[in-house]
Amino acid sequence: MPKIEMPKIELPPRVEFDMDGSARWLKRMDRRKTEFLCTIEWSWSPVSERVESYYLQQSRAHWILWVKRYDDNSGRWKKPVTIARCPRTGLRDGKDAAMILLAAVLAEEIRFYESDTGRFDINNDGLLSMGELDAVADAVWSDRSALEEGNGSSRPENAIR
Numbered sequence: 114m115p116k117i118e119m120p121k122i123e124l125p126p127r128v129e130f131d132m133d134g135s136a137r138w139l140k141r142m143d144r145r146k147t148e149f150l151c152t153i154e155w156s157w158s159p160v161s162e163r164v165e166s167y168y169l170q171q172s173r174a175h176w177i178l179w180v181k182r183y184d185d186n187s188g189r190w191k192k193p194v195t196i197a198r199c200p201r202t203g204l205r206d207g208k209d210a211a212m213i214l215l216a217a218v219l220a221e222e223i224r225f226y227e228s229d230t231g232r233f234d235i236n237n238d239g240l241l242s243m244g245e246l247d248a249v250a251d252a253v254w255s256d257r258s259a260l261e262e263g264n265g266s267s268r269p270e271n272a273i274r
Contacts, residue, residue, distance in 0.1 A: 117244040119216065119252045120209040126199035128217040132225065134194025139172065142179055142193050146170050149239035150211050151246055168193065169211045169240065176201055176210035178218060197221075211241055216249045223253070 131138065150167040164183035169176060181193040197214050204210045219233075235246050 117242070117248045119212055119248050120205070126203055126210075126213060128197055128199045128214060130197050130218070130221050132196055132218075132221070134196060136195070138175070138177060138195045138198055139170065142168060143170060146172075147179065148207060148211075149237075150215065150241050151238050152236040153233040153246075154236050155233040164236065166190075166237075167211075167215060169207055169214070171201070171207065172198075174201060175199060176204065176207065176214060178211075178214040180218075208240060208245065212245055212249050215241070216252045219249070219253045 147168045147170040150169055152164065152166040154162065154164045156162045162185060164185070166181040166183075168179040168181070170179060171177075175198040177195050178197040179193045180196050182191045183189075184191055197218050199210060199214060199217075201210070204213070233250065235243060238246060241249070
């Protein structure tokens, strides 16, 4: 099976972030227009673990990424919140948008928290296959490797911008 790569787009879409969900681009997830992407898990430290499910919703003008976080203290899933969006123009389909938004969110979290815990574990796949999720991880972590090696100006062709 050929290796899956990130979608190549002439001009990368402008991704807007709202990591805590305060902008409330949409009040609630419309299950009829939303697709489950995946559930991923990783450890931030020996005592801190994250489990998150991601969903993609198509609105009139944007692709919107939702996250539903698992609270390991209470043993319950939290209410989903919007965390990123990008314009629909220039993207072929939801898979392209999902891969770009998910990679951008993961890269932004690494940057914001100044923490790189390494690649994630995939608990469930959905709209994005295991191969597509590997391509997302490759884009995020290969970009990080290039920066750490002092090659910040030369980015892999499929890296997140």
